[in-house]
Amino acid sequence: MRALVYSRESLVWLVLMTITLCSWLLAWSHGQLLPNVRIEAVVIIALAFIKARLVLMHFMETAHAPLQLRLPCEAWILLSGSVLIVLESGLFTAA
């Protein structure tokens, strides 16, 4: 029982909770912790995709899966993360 709880997945879970609280703090203190709201948006989205990758790799166990499964998962993180970061960075925001 103890070995089940004291595992790498539990450590990952603690990291996930910590990142969630950091993102919430950033949004709650909107515009105060970072110099620019667009930078804040990019940081929050980047943190979200770091969390998503942790869940995919460690909870969904794709870290130990063959490449034919791991590659589409990594591609999903990379592509959706990049697109959202670019869109939320304000580069294409209407003036």
Next chain:
Amino acid sequence: MNAVDTSLHPVPEKQKKRIPGDELIWLFLLGDMVCFALFFALYSYTKSNHTALFVEAQQALNLHTGSINTLLLLASSWFVVIAVKAARLQMANTCRWFLLPAVLCGSGFVVVKLFEYQEKAALGINFLTNDFFLFYYLITGMHFVHVLLGLPLLVYFAVVIREGKLDRKTINNLESSAIFWHMVDLLWIVIFPLIYLVR
């Protein structure tokens, strides 16, 4: 040179590459994730063209209920991870005892979400209010349906898993359900910051 006899040199358990759960569930999940990713991109693109409207509409969202839901789903996912590990070790009782809090956290998500929807309805907000709320109801609604599909699967395994040997098929089905539940968590991990946090 002779080929190496793998029976004499077994591959250590940690190095074995395997697909957890059923292969078909992965096909379904990856397709689902791509659909959600398209909606995320469409939301973000529309927001970039109507930033003022979206930021103003976001003020009506409750940051705290969204955060509570994130913590509930993360906790639920962790309980499911431990339950699957217990099932693989043939610890049926432990598996069941970890599935129960997972179900409770998932149900907590449903209650908080319904409270949030009811809160919006009381303010006269619906999916026709503006573009932001169209996306809000569409994306969170689709996710909510996934939660409603995943919860009964967890309840099912919490009920059917009993003391005794867990066969390979049951463990495999549990793994598939667990993967579905983790995907529900993963999608919320992106939805929450995208719709609630980023202004």
